[in-house]
Amino acid sequence: MPNYTYHCEECDSYYDISHTMTERVELQCIECSQSLVKILSIPLSLKSKKVDAKTGTMVKSSIEEFKKDLKHQRDEASKKEM
Secondary structure, X not given: OOEEEEEOOOXXXXXXXXOOOOOOOOOEOOOOOOEOEXXXXXXXXXXXXXXXXXXXXXXXXXXXXXHHHHHHHHHHHHHHHO
């Protein structure tokens, strides 16, 4: 069952509640008894795409740094051979 985050605008409390997607719930704040508002969140599939894109960028950057270091080491080694 999915988790949803709810917010009380009166006392600024947050709650994570599990219920089905189709279930209509009327929730009240434990602290002040006001109605809770469901907080919209980014779907998990979109979150993972952002993480994958960031990871891909980091890997690409690492590879470029490694290539530069390798070229520098080769240049240094060829200078010593001369």
